[in-house]
Amino acid sequence: MKPVWIYLENGTFLEASSFGAETTLVGEIVFNTSMSGYQEIMSDPSYAGQFVTFTAPEIGNVGVNDEDMESKAAHAKGMIVRQYQDRYSNFRAEDSLANFLKKHNVMGISDIDTRYLTKMLRSEGAMMMVASTEIDDKEELKKVLETSPRIEEVNYIKEVSTKEAYVHKNGTYDAIGFKYNEAPEVQAKIVAIDFGVKRNILNELTQAGLEVEVVPNTFDADELITRVKNKEIDGVFLSNGPGDPLVLKEEQAQIKKLIAAKVPMFGICLGHQLLSISHGYDTYKLKFGHHGGNHPVKNIKSGMVEITAQNHNYNVPENITEIAEVTHTNLFDSTIEGLRYNDAPIFSVQHHPESSPGPKESRYIFGEFLSLLKQA
Known part of the structure; x- marks a missing residue:
């Protein structure tokens, strides 16, 4: 060496x-x-x-x-x-x-x-x-x-986001990891905004019964709103991604349009943060961030403690409870790990429910997204 x-x-x-x-x-x-x-x-x-x-x-x-x-x-x-x-x-x-x-x-x-x-x-x-x-x-x-x-x-989203739209068809892996499980029948259709999405997040969305169309970070909110109104798609997923969410001004402007139109949405990690900022509540940087596969998170509704995978340096502010209900909290430092917005069919989590690597205790959240879409 x-x-x-x-x-x-x-x-x-x-x-x-x-x-x-x-x-x-x-x-x-x-x-x-x-x-x-x-x-x-x-x-x-x-x-x-x-x-x-x-x-x-x-x-x-x-x-x-x-x-x-x-x-x-x-x-x-x-x-x-x-x-x-x-x-x-x-x-x-x-x-x-x-x-x-x-x-x-x-x-x-x-x-x-x-x-x-x-x-x-x-x-x-x-x-x-x-x-x-x-x-x-x-x-x-x-x-x-x-x-x-x-x-x-640095805006790393421009480097990691897909340049062309595509449809993701694979479900999750079988228990041994040899092959993909057969994807279930499609029950709803979504567009996933790629800010740096992980493949296993897309796998979990598909396995939950969603048809997933992945589009670049340069998406047009007006087009998506029209597609929702025409019932071509049922909702939008905002993915994880790198860097400081506050620098993503163009993406925030588009998400604000989706919020105003009450488009059903689900966000993970960076998507969770962008939803907060787009509602008017800026994120802040944690001292050393959360990175690992062993972070305890409390599900407020069930009272259960879930061991989760984490990868983020930024967090949503405490005063966001003015417009949203906290659904999950981090038991290491009491920071917010999940939100459900009060006046719109929108929710998000800071941790990674696909947990690759990590435990699978939070993967039920993908099923909750499907339930939200059916109710909207």
């Missing part, structure tokens, strides 16, 4: 080993507490612009395969691990993680104290960093970092 040098905006300078792309990249560093699913995490478009520090001590031992991709590419800037295992052992593996990262120009950083990094991020918050296999001078790396745009200044 070649050496790789890291400079964080708090002045921390580190040397580690490189097992991915050999380059120089700038991004935001966060930590993820999931113990499995590194390929799904790296191919999740919501991680665009970020370096992911894994708290799992060993990464790479199960290799990679095409079936576990959440999108067509790996979108994160890089992954940081304590120990990388190049020799993989899994009957589904098709290649090594290192080759996968090189193919997608993603950096792999190992032989570093990830416990130290995680504790630093927990205390000081997510921050910008630069990693390089080409530059070993601290001051030069500092200059690169200071002259590069921050993650909240």
Whole structure:
């Protein structure tokens, strides 16, 4: 392995080993507490612009395969691990993680104290960093970092959203993961706005009985409203995605039109945040965000605690209860995890009910979307 040098905006300078792309990249560093699913995490478009520090001590031992991709590419800037295992052992593996990262120009950083990094991020918050296999001078790396745009200044949605509309037809995988389950009979039709949607979200929507047409982030709200009125579609889904939702002014303007027309909608993660902003309640940035597959969320209606997958740095404000009912709360920090709006057929969740990777305790939410569409 070649050496790789890291400079964080708090002045921390580190040397580690490189097992991915050999380059120089700038991004935001966060930590993820999931113990499995590194390929799904790296191919999740919501991680665009970020370096992911894994708290799992060993990464790479199960290799990679095409079936576990959440999108067509790996979108994160890089992954940081304590120990990388190049020799993989899994009957589904098709290649090594290192080759996968090189193919997608993603950096792999190992032989570093990830416990130290995680504790630093927990205390000081997510921050910008630069990693390089080409530059070993601290001051030069500092200059690169200071002259590069921050993650909240970049609209990554333009990079990760589909460029052409398409219909998603696959349902969820069978229990072993060999093949797709047969999709049930279509009971409603929706348009899914792709801000960086994960494949398994689309799978769950289809498995719930929905025909899913996926369209780019440059959607026309007036066209969708007309299609709803003509009963060509029954509602709209707003997907997850990367970056700061406050910079997405064009998308907010279109969502406001959908809200005014009382179009039935369901949002996950970034979609949840955009619904809040479009109702007039701006999001705020969490200190280090929620990233992992083990976050307890309380379902207010049932009283049940669901273990959920999370991936977000931003959150909706508490005063949104002026116009919406809180349906779910995070038991780690009491932040809002779900909303149902008072005067419109609209609801949303901050966590990921498709949970790839993670537990499946919240997947019932996709069925609730179908119920909402039938009632609207």
